[in-house]
Amino acid sequence: MKKTILGYVFVATMPFVALVGCGGAQKTNLTPSAREQTVEQVPDFYLNPPTDPSFLFATSSATSRDLQMSLDKAKTAGRVELAKQMEVKMNNLTQNFGEEVGEGDDSELLQTFTSVTKSVASQTLNGSRVVESKVLVESGIYRAYVLMSLPIGEANRQLMQEIRENKNLYTRFRATQAFEELDKELKALGE
Numbered sequence: 774m775k776k777t778i779l780g781y782v783f784v785a786t787m788p789f790v791a792l793v794g795c796g797g798a799q800k801t802n803l804t805p806s807a808r809e810q811t812v813e814q815v816p817d818f819y820l821n822p823p824t825d826p827s828f829l830f831a832t833s834s835a836t837s838r839d840l841q842m843s844l845d846k847a848k849t850a851g852r853v854e855l856a857k858q859m860e861v862k863m864n865n866l867t868q869n870f871g872e873e874v875g876e877g878d879d880s881e882l883l884q885t886f887t888s889v890t891k892s893v894a895s896q897t898l899n900g901s902r903v904v905e906s907k908v909l910v911e912s913g914i915y916r917a918y919v920l921m922s923l924p925i926g927e928a929n930r931q932l933m934q935e936i937r938e939n940k941n942l943y944t945r946f947r948a949t950q951a952f953e954e955l956d957k958e959l960k961a962l963g964e
Contacts, residue, residue: 816907818920823904829923830904831855836916840908843917851921852901856894859923864891897931900924 822830831854835846868887873880905920 814909816905816918818905819907819918822920827925829855829858829925831858831921832919833921834916834918836911836914838914840915840917843908843915844906844919847906847917847919848903848921851903851919852898853894855898855901855921855923856896857892859896860894862893864893865889898923899931 819832819834822832824830831851833847833850833854835843835850837843837846866887866889868885870886871882871884873882875881901921901923903919904922907918909916909918
């Protein structure tokens with residue numbers, strides 16, 4: 774049963790309206806169990822993305838109870854994959870431990886293995902776009918599949934622009950450094 778309470782509170786001549794609702798929140802599992810029907814409906818572009826020397830491609834999939842949210846999540850994940858193709862910084866921590874306890878036939882070998890990996894991608898993706906998309910309904914949720922593309926020419930242009938900006942910044946830094954050194958030498962001569 775859902776109840777709605779409407780109230781007015783006056784504070785310094787500004788009315789405040791509050792709506793309070795009581796009721797059970799609808800819970801939906803956004804990661805439904807794998808089913809053969811779901812796998813059969815996966816679009817071909819998702820499993821076999823195109824190849825083209827002029828473009829980078831990335832596929833992704835996301836779920837939501839809201840159609841637009843599923844598409845937005847899938848597009849964002851696709852752009853992340855495009856950025857990772859351009860540049861990704863990886864960090865990894867691996868721990869491996871082994872210990873043998875006891876003697877002879879009564880010994881036990883205990884082992885643990887842990888591996889944690891973090892990847893970071895930071896790119897501007899001018900020109901990225903959705904090439905193809907498909908939305909399915911599974912167990913009361915939307916699953917969006919998208920194929921994203923990025924023109925390699927645009928990615929190369931971005932890279933060259935970053936190199937130029939870094940080169941200009943470094944040149945300005947070196948010029949500032951040279952003027953500071955010159956200023957120090959002039960002050961030393963004047964004293």
